[in-house]
Amino acid sequence: MGKRILIIGNGAREHALAWAVAQSHDVEKIFVMPGNGGTAGIAQNISIENHDIDRVINFVREAGVTFTIVGPEDWLEWGIVDEFQARDLPIFGPTREAARIETSKGYAKFLMHKFAVPTGEFMFCKDANELLFAVTNFGFPCVIKADGLARGKGVFVCHEIKEVDRAVEGIFVQKQFGRAGDLALVEEFIPGEEVSIHVLTDGTNVVFLPSSQDHKPLRENDEGPNTGGMGAIAPVPWLTQEHLKTIEETIIRPTLDGLSAEGRPFTGCLYAGLKMTDEGPRVLEFNARFGDPEACVILPLIKHDFIDLLEAVVNGRLNDIHGEIVQTDATAATIVLASSGYPEEKMITGMPLSGIEDATAHGVRVFHAGTVQNDCGLATSGGRVLDVTAWGQEPLAATLAHVYDAVHCISFEGMQFRRDIGAKALRRSSL
DSSP: OOOOEEEEESSHHHHHHHHHHHTTEEEEEEEEEOOOTTTTTSSEEEOOOOOHHHHHHHHHHHTTTTEEOOHHHHHHHHHHHHHHHTTTEEEEEEEETHHHOOOOOHHHHHHHHHHOBBOEEEEEEEHHHHHHHHHHHHOOOOOEEEESSTTTEEEOOOESSSHHHHHHHIIIIIIGGGGGGGGGGEEHHHHHSSEEEEESSSSSSSEEEEOBEEEEEGGGEEEEEOOOOSEESOTTTOOOHHHHHHIIIIIIHHHHHHHHHHHHOOOEEEEEEEEEEEEEEEEEEEEEOTTTTHHHHHHHGBOHHHHHHHHHHHOOOOOOOSOOOSSSOEEEEEEEEEEETSSTTTOOHHHHHBHHHHHHHOEEEEEEEEEEEEEEEEEOSSSEEEEEEEEEEEHHHHHHHHHHHHHHOBOOOOBBSOOOOOHHHHHHOOO
């Protein structure tokens, strides 16, 4: 009997995870809970209501699931890994306490300061008055963040007071982020190029996955509001092995050692969002899982059997993995197609989709983020709708041209996307 894998989540990351799992040997069945219109093509979608962990555990036992992978961060905060571990059920992801490095930006900052991990200065704020006082201390530009989970939308880069007012309104007045905005942080603005570093760790050993670069602002030239991500590339062409060595020595190792020293050993995927400055790498934030959309460009570049790799993390034997783990001569790019009105709450969904088959005929993979199958076919169901992804053994410029050709095959009413994904990386690498 082959392996039966459950993936928790419903976005493009989970579709990419399901695709990666499907490439592994000896996989008999894949379930995605709840999944989306795309995961239904390679897995069985399982509905779930009210984030009921007990119901998930009952399903795992009844369906004979042999391994579970947690996609989104909210399930980590709810303690799904702790509940599975208490029942000796194999699951990939950190415990609730280890995941605090993502679920509380304040805790992450305290941890970094305690263990000398390079990051920016910050101040905690519990109301609008404290926030405005902190802004006067930091001056402009500065960064304002909701402390808890806000699905990539609780970050405001402020260059003038009206942008601060918008952050105050969203966090403390309208309560757009719920309890995640009970506290806010004001941080110094760190100049430099942003990169994403994902590592797999069993708590002791570390494997670096391909570097990547997300593009969070909605519009070209990094303008407009922050989103969950409008596209990504991998690897970052100008990031050297020397850079990666410095990142491991000054950021990854001290952070993992610090979490262990605090009684929160971390196993799973640690994702560091960094700024590369003239003084070296500095941490913007940590995530406790694969990024979205970064997973769409990282996972296709993994050469080793994916499930074997994740099982080695869970079983504490990552050091036993040998051979080439990632493709070193390939590039990948993904372009996010989003609904009209995204990332605001007024986004328009329910729009029929067309052109996906034409796009895939170009040799790309279309990972679904917010789609649903209805009586009329495939329709949009979220802010980010599709992640159109290309990869291959070619320069990044060629991969980007490839993926954009495919993007133009797809259409739905109100579709928006950035036309400059990867452009700044190409400019910098050509200097």
